[in-house]
Amino acid sequence: MNINLLSLGASPVRLMNSQNQHLYYILLIKTNILNSAGLWSKYSMLKTTLPVKSNVDITHSKLKTFMKKQPVVYKPKKVQVFSRHEVTKFISEAPDEKFLMIKVAFLIGLSGACRGEELQKCQLKI
Known part of the structure; x- marks a missing residue:
């Protein structure tokens, strides 16, 4: 089953197998569309939506391993306080x-x- 989730120029990314799903997440990180926290959010959303809507399973171990290896970078903003x-x-x-x-x-x-x-x-x- 082909699912258009992201379109870059003329070529849409289709998530029909585990390799394409893995490439989709790599693409999101490399193009700075999502950071690692946003990536987990997107993964969770797709994991619950895709099986219901299109009967596509994204809970394979390669993708989860890849997601866990992504660095979680959280930089809190310093609040400026008057002395x-x-x-x-x-x-x-x-x-x-x-x-x-x-x-x-x-x-x-x-x-x-x-x-x-x-x-x-x-x-x-x-």
């Missing part, structure tokens, strides 16, 4: 004419008087 010195400098040196509302919101958030979600919903009524 105590930067906070005191901003509050004391920033001009009130321009930054008063930001200073007030900053102090309310810093003191814990409002949650971030509540702070976003605050509105100025004049």
Whole structure:
């Protein structure tokens, strides 16, 4: 059974045997379409969908071995945090004419008087 899952230019990739399935996953990695976490997600989705829709089994051992060998690279993003010195400098040196509302919101958030979600919903009524 031929299943068009990915089309690169004029030649579609068809997953009808284990070799083509293996090549499909190699192609996804080499072209940087998916990282290893996304690859497992795609594998899980196809593993549950293909047997139901098209009677194709992708649970062969070569593909699982290949998937396990792929490095799992997780790089968390570093959150930028103001230092105590930067906070005191901003509050004391920033001009009130321009930054008063930001200073007030900053102090309310810093003191814990409002949650971030509540702070976003605050509105100025004049």
